[in-house]
Amino acid sequence: MTNDEIRPVYFLSDSTGITAETLGNTLLTQFPANNFDRITVPFITTAEQARTVVGTIDKLVATGPRPIVFSTAVSSDIRQAIATCQGIIVDLIGTHVGQLEEALGSPASAEPGRAHGLGNAERYQSRMAAVEYAMEHDDGQSLRALEKAQVILVAPSRCGKTPTTMYLALQHGIFAANFPLVDEDFQREGLPRPLRPFVEKCFGLSSNPLRLSQIRTERRRGSPYASLRQCGFELRSAEQLYVSHRIPYLNSATVSVEEMAATILQRMNLKH
Amino acid sequence: MTNDEIRPVYFLSDSTGITAETLGNTLLTQFPANNFDRITVPFITTAEQARTVVGTIDKLVATGPRPIVFSTAVSSDIRQAIATCQGIIVDLIGTHVGQLEEALGSPASAEPGRAHGLGNAERYQSRMAAVEYAMEHDDGQSLRALEKAQVILVAPSRCGKTPTTMYLALQHGIFAANFPLVDEDFQREGLPRPLRPFVEKCFGLSSNPLRLSQIRTERRRGSPYASLRQCGFELRSAEQLYVSHRIPYLNSATVSVEEMAATILQRMNLKH
Structure with a gap:
């Protein structure tokens, strides 16, 4: 053939x-x-x-x-x-x-595979609780509960925070919040105030200006928000912020959510 | 040992x-x-x-x-x-x-595993679009776009709609919306109006009254919402609705989101 x-x-x-x-x-x-x-x-x-x-x-x-x-x-x-x-x-x-x-030195149980069943009920409930937490704390909503997060993904809009947060929750039961960086965060000195007590839990995402501009254009064609210049500014500013506060980060432009999640688990030493 | x-x-x-x-x-x-x-x-x-x-x-x-x-x-x-x-x-x-x-009759490529990389870029983008869609259409938000859904999960509050929707999106790239059934839906005749054009895309979730009452109690202890009586009423009413409109459904009390997703893909004949 x-x-x-x-x-x-x-x-x-x-x-x-x-x-x-x-x-x-x-x-x-x-x-x-x-x-x-x-x-x-x-x-x-x-x-x-x-x-x-x-x-x-x-x-x-x-x-x-x-x-x-x-x-x-x-x-x-x-x-x-x-x-x-x-x-x-x-x-x-x-x-x-x-x-x-x-x-x-022991025989297999020969029970049908339960790897994706309820299995360990406690672990399963904690995964579901993590999904709920991720839904409620998407995009900086309800900042009050950041102290419950195991990791806080920080990034400009459309760098992949939401799906990565959801993947960490659903697959690994990690309590992940995310925090969007906006222009005013770059105009002020230092970390955005809500993140300051939790810098140890922050993980940054970046992207390539061209890729980010493409993604934003799909959403709001021709807007200043989607312009290459604005995307470049935000990504440069975000990376400066990460470096100056020693926040580990990765470029999401060429990796999948699965790869980002695996990297974050490893770098942040999260046990799942 | x-x-x-x-x-x-x-x-x-x-x-x-x-x-x-x-x-x-x-x-x-x-x-x-x-x-x-x-x-x-x-x-x-x-x-x-x-x-x-x-x-x-x-x-x-x-x-x-x-x-x-x-x-x-x-x-x-x-x-x-x-x-x-x-x-x-x-x-x-x-x-x-x-x-x-x-x-x-051909040798393996011996390239490192890319099964969870970006791989097929089109398929990856469609998974990410599905996650975004699921976030935007959680819990009956923005009903306008129900026509874009491949499946609409219908159920009373806390039967597992949200994590199952998210799993279908993130793992399988399925555009899944969900629609919460509330008391007024049970008082009126027929299907809730927003669902009527899409009955073929609906899949119902049910639960056991005791299990549902436990889950709701974690959220709102002592409320009428969490009472065994209210949970029993909603689940009975929901199942009657599913049966009378020939909406396939399953009981989420003893199965995982993975099992629900696999069942929904199979029953609704969704290609992922």
């Missing part, structure tokens, strides 16, 4: 499918020349359901490129049903469970 | 560590009798950095239970450095890449 053909990729799971998608997609990024059509089938809880999906996939084997099947099913009857599939089966659990059983 | 001992678990990555944490934690849930102390080391980009981490882990081998090391490093020199570690090495990439190389 040529690489122009579209190869189906199935993510099969007895739970949400998140784990299968995550590792499966990581592996697929190693084969950038291929075109893939991704289908997630979550909540396969019986061998019969598994056989139905296998039937669908086997029909595709006859007519096009052999589908790739990433599976994270845990129960042995479901895994056996999936193993009969004529696609390229990549068993993401079975391969490693055996190794861990041997090393830990 | 006994299972009371705390075994260190390392997630090593040349990128964010998200993939290593996701599959690693899924595997660990199969061994519930053990106590684990989790440490993520992201952004290992040189063999020297890898050797430093290996040195830290090898010191632990001498003094306690053998650490488990989940690795998603892609480049061969980093993988070789990690392979020298005396912990229990679980190589989540290498194991499967070989299988895919053979099946696809």
Whole structure:
């Protein structure tokens, strides 16, 4: 086959499918020349359901490129049903469970994956509380509760504060607030007053003037706010502020929220 | 060793560590009798950095239970450095890449994992736009833009609309709005007016009266709003509304946002 053909990729799971998608997609990024059509089938809880999906996939084997099947099913009857599939089966659990059983000297529980269930109820509740906190403290709203924040993201408008805050909350249960830097913050001396007691918790975001101007233009075309000159001024002023108060910062122009979150956790030494 | 001992678990990555944490934690849930102390080391980009981490882990081998090391490093020199570690090495990439190389008939790129980078810029921008949309349309704010929503989560207060909306946006790039059901919606006939043109896009959330009353009590102790009676009334009324308008729904009391999101994607046939 040529690489122009579209190869189906199935993510099969007895739970949400998140784990299968995550590792499966990581592996697929190693084969950038291929075109893939991704289908997630979550909540396969019986061998019969598994056989139905296998039937669908086997029909595709006859007519096009052999589908790739990433599976994270845990129960042995479901895994056996999936193993009969004529696609390229990549068993993401079975391969490693055996190794861990041997090393830990105890058998795996073979319960369906609960990694993305309620699991540890306390940890789950704290993640939900963090989301609520992030919603309530977005963009400098209700500054009173900054003392509860584990980290305060500081940046000019549209540098990625909101999605990064939300990601830290939802994925990692981190209480993250954010604080927008505006012109008057750059005209005054020192840190903006609400941040002064919490400088140790501040993490700055910056961007590139051109990129920031593009993003702001989508929102308010032709405004002074979106001008390259204003964006350059704000970013220079913000970086000066970060440096003079020893606030760690990163440029958000070329990294994803996931990468920003991982960097912030590491630099701020936050335990999640 | 006994299972009371705390075994260190390392997630090593040349990128964010998200993939290593996701599959690693899924595997660990199969061994519930053990106590684990989790440490993520992201952004290992040189063999020297890898050797430093290996040195830290090898010191632990001498003094306690053998650490488990989940690795998603892609480049061969980093993988070789990690392979020298005396912990229990679980190589989540290498194991499967070989299988895919053979099946696809092409070599892996061996570029560091970009699954959680900007990757597909268009897809990334659409996720960020979805987060912005979710922030702006939380809790029935600005109903005007409901026609842009791919799904509208409908539920009484505190049934999990907001975090589920945010998860759908941030992880899956789904444009999700949400609409709170209040007493006056139950007193009138039919669907709330703003939802009527969009009944096909509605998905309902329910809960258990006791659970909902507990959650509301945390927010407003002793209020009529938090009473078991009021919670029971709202949930019964909401479920009647869902059933009579054929709106699919689920009970959020015992499932996680990840499970809700996966169910909603599947039931509403949303492509992400």
